[in-house]
Each structure stands twice: as structure tokens, then as C-alpha cells.
Amino acid sequence: MSSSSPVSAVSSATAPHVVDDCLGIVQLLSDGTVTRSADYSAIPLLGEVPSNLPVQWKDVVYDPAHALRLRMYRPTDTDGGKTTNNKLPVLVYFHGGGFCICSFEMPHFHAGGLRLAAELPALVLSADYRLGPEHRLPAAHRDAEAVLSWLRAQAEADPWLVESADMGRVFVCGDSAGGNIAHHIAVQYGTGHLALGPVVRLGGYIMLWPYFAAEERTASETAGLDVDHQFVSTALLDQMWRLALPVGATRDHPAANPFGPDSVPLEDVAFQPLLVVDPDQDVLHDRTQDYAARLTAMGKLVELVVFRGQGHGFFVFDPCGEASDQLIHVIRRFVLLHKHPCNLVDLSTTM
Structure with missing residues (x-):
């Protein structure tokens, strides 16, 4: 189709x-x-989507004007992770795809949603957003804000949220373009432009190999120009930026470069704790390292976890592999550590 x-x-x-x-x-x-x-067979998927996890899920429309939906996952057989009010943390997840492809409905992301809900455990909201080039940035960023606003509005209306969601422990997570979105939400929330309180409190951000760029290449990006055996190459990422950014924009556009000339200065932005996951075989490896180092130098609380021998999107391409098992453990530890938004602890980890 x-x-x-x-x-x-x-x-x-x-x-x-x-x-x-x-x-x-x-x-x-x-x-x-x-x-x-609608044929995504070109995107690798190793293994099968788990069918025996104790999770129920449903799709809901969060933006009727743009016919945008999200998928909610709720574990059905767990007491772990709940607070004294018998509620679960909420993980709002944004999929990758360079802002121009993919959907939460793909088996890659459906498997990830099932695992995160069952094994953190958490109430997971996996959201779609408008894609380029039909809807160029910042459309996706605006849609992500709408997801959080929907969560605030539905906190006391949607039965699953009423029964299971601890709105004091909401985490924003995403892989690749979704990691970029998590950064955008952090900036909007940290500058007061995204009002969620007092209903929703963000406890932290989880950025899986975030999709950033700049006109000036890093060493790993330059090396990635000559690599043709990796599915996610520098050339592919460049092409996706070309399709997603406003026509005529460079990779220093604020949507791509968080430290660009027109980007919001981050020194005074109030960030909640960040978990940044960096596969060391990713063409974005150096850029991810630089992002974490700069925010740490600004006094932000950043946990940087490096996955040795892994490439961009390993959780997407192999959601039930050994590295993905380790990733679930890392995310679970981060969520448990930051049970309260004010719980700040310095961390540094290498896998």
C-alpha cells in the first residue's frame, strides 16, 4: 500500500x-x-515480537485534527515498580526514523513497547507524529508537545491512566529522532514553555542514540561517509535531514543542532536527569559524546552509558537481543533511581 x-x-x-x-x-x-x-521490509528486524509478555495494549487518538495516535501498553501481572499509591511510572516513547519514516505500529517498536511495559515495569505511551517531507520540522516537535499536553488533559479521564499511572513519575524516552524529540521536550519544559504541572511531573529523559547534526562533521560522521556495510550511514542520516528540515535549512538549524547559532542557550535551562545511551559503533558516536560532555560541563545531571560493539538503533533492529536485554536493565535502573523528580545522583556507566 x-x-x-x-x-x-x-x-x-x-x-x-x-x-x-x-x-x-x-x-x-x-x-x-x-x-x-507502508512496506517497511527494508528495515532489518532480528528475532520475533514477543507474544507471551503479560501486557495489554490499546490505540488512542491524541490529536484528532491531524489524526495522530499513540499506543498505550499496560502490564497486567506485576507489583514491581509501583509506589505506595499502587501506580506505575509513565514512559512516553517517541520512535526513530529520521523524522521521515516509521511508526509505533511497526513490529520493531511494538516489541520495544511490550518489553518496556513488562520489564521496567511502566505504563508506556508510544506515539506517532507527523513526518517529513510532507510535514517538515518543527511539526514533529509540536506533535510531541501535544502528546504531553494530552497526557495532562487525560490524567483523570482515561481509565488506564486513572488506574495505573503515577503522574509524578513521567519519563520522556526516544530513540534516534525520538531522542532528539526528548531533548526538545526537555528544553520546552525546562524553560517553562511546556506547562504540565501540577498534574504531570517529568522525572527525567532517556535519549537512545539521539539524532543530532551540525554542518561541521565529527570524526565518526566523516568515517561513516566511507562505510557501506552499516544500515545507518552518514549518507542516510544526511538524506533524512534533507527531507525533514525546512527547505533550504542547514544542519545547524535548531531542530538538528542543539548548540547551533540560533538554538536556545542551554546553560540556564532547568534539565531533569538525563540518561544518554551511546552505541560506540554508531556514526553519531562522537556527537553523542559531545552532547553529554557539554551538558555535564553546564552542571546538568547526565548519565552516559556506552554500549561497546553496538551500532545505531540496536534496540530497534534486535529488540529481544542480548544488548537490548542490557538496555532494558539500564533504563529500569534509571527509572527506579529517579522515583522522585528531585532525586539527583551523579552517574557514569560503560557497558
Whole structure:
């Protein structure tokens, strides 16, 4: 199944032709039309989605105007992780995909949602958002804010949230583009532009190989230009930025570069604790290290966990593998450590 939609009026004397093709999933044509496929078989998936985890799930619409949904996961057989009020922490999860592909419905992310709900344990909200090039940034960032606003509005209305959610322990998590989104939410919340209280209190942010960029290359990005055996290469990430950023924007745009010339200065932004996960074979390895180091130098509480021998998106491509088992353990420890938003402890870990 595929769909097409115009994104701009581009005059052409010839028949429309493909000017950008991302994995055969998204094609941008010369007349501004976008063709989008629902076939994600090009994205690797190792193993099978677990079918025996004690988790129930349901889909809900969080933004009717844009027909945007999220999937809620609730563990059905656990007492661990609950507070004295018998509630579970909430993990709001944003999927990766370079801001132009993927969905929570994919088996890759569905498996991750099942595991996180069952094994943290937590009430997990895995959300979709608008994708480029039909909806270029900051559309995805605005949608992420809408997810948190929906959570605040539904805290005393949705039965699962009423029964199971501890709104004093809400964590924002995401992989790749979702990690970028987690940073954006941290800035919006930390500057007071995203009002969630007193209903919702964010306890921390979990950034899995966050998708950042800049015009100036890091060493690992430069090396990644010459690598053709990795699924996630520098060239692929560059292409996704080209499709996701506003037309004409560079990789120093605030949506891509958190330290760019037009980005919000982060020194005075009040961050909750951050868990940053860095696979050392990722082309973004150096950039992730730099992000964590800069925030630490600013006095932010950052736990940097390096996964040796792993590449970008290992939890997505192999959600039930050994490294993903270790990742679940790391996330669980972080969530348990920060039971209260004011619980600040300095951490440093290498896997």
C-alpha cells in the first residue's frame, strides 16, 4: 500500500521524476509530490515480537485534527515498580526514523513497547507524529508537545491512566529522532514553555542514540561517509535531514543542532536527569559524546552509558537481543533511581 500527497507547487515542463528516494519508503518527486509506502521490509528486524509478555495494549487518538495516535501498553501481572499509591511510572516513547519514516505500529517498536511495559515495569505511551517531507520540522516537535499536553488533559479521564499511572513519575524516552524529540521536550519544559504541572511531573529523559547534526562533521560522521556495510550511514542520516528540515535549512538549524547559532542557550535551562545511551559503533558516536560532555560541563545531571560493539538503533533492529536485554536493565535502573523528580545522583556507566 502506498499514498501520495503534494507538499509544494513546483512547476516543471517534464513529467514528474524522483529527486529523493529514502529506502524505497519515501520518494520526493520533482513536482513536490511525495509517495509514501507502508512496506517497511527494508528495515532489518532480528528475532520475533514477543507474544507471551503479560501486557495489554490499546490505540488512542491524541490529536484528532491531524489524526495522530499513540499506543498505550499496560502490564497486567506485576507489583514491581509501583509506589505506595499502587501506580506505575509513565514512559512516553517517541520512535526513530529520521523524522521521515516509521511508526509505533511497526513490529520493531511494538516489541520495544511490550518489553518496556513488562520489564521496567511502566505504563508506556508510544506515539506517532507527523513526518517529513510532507510535514517538515518543527511539526514533529509540536506533535510531541501535544502528546504531553494530552497526557495532562487525560490524567483523570482515561481509565488506564486513572488506574495505573503515577503522574509524578513521567519519563520522556526516544530513540534516534525520538531522542532528539526528548531533548526538545526537555528544553520546552525546562524553560517553562511546556506547562504540565501540577498534574504531570517529568522525572527525567532517556535519549537512545539521539539524532543530532551540525554542518561541521565529527570524526565518526566523516568515517561513516566511507562505510557501506552499516544500515545507518552518514549518507542516510544526511538524506533524512534533507527531507525533514525546512527547505533550504542547514544542519545547524535548531531542530538538528542543539548548540547551533540560533538554538536556545542551554546553560540556564532547568534539565531533569538525563540518561544518554551511546552505541560506540554508531556514526553519531562522537556527537553523542559531545552532547553529554557539554551538558555535564553546564552542571546538568547526565548519565552516559556506552554500549561497546553496538551500532545505531540496536534496540530497534534486535529488540529481544542480548544488548537490548542490557538496555532494558539500564533504563529500569534509571527509572527506579529517579522515583522522585528531585532525586539527583551523579552517574557514569560503560557497558
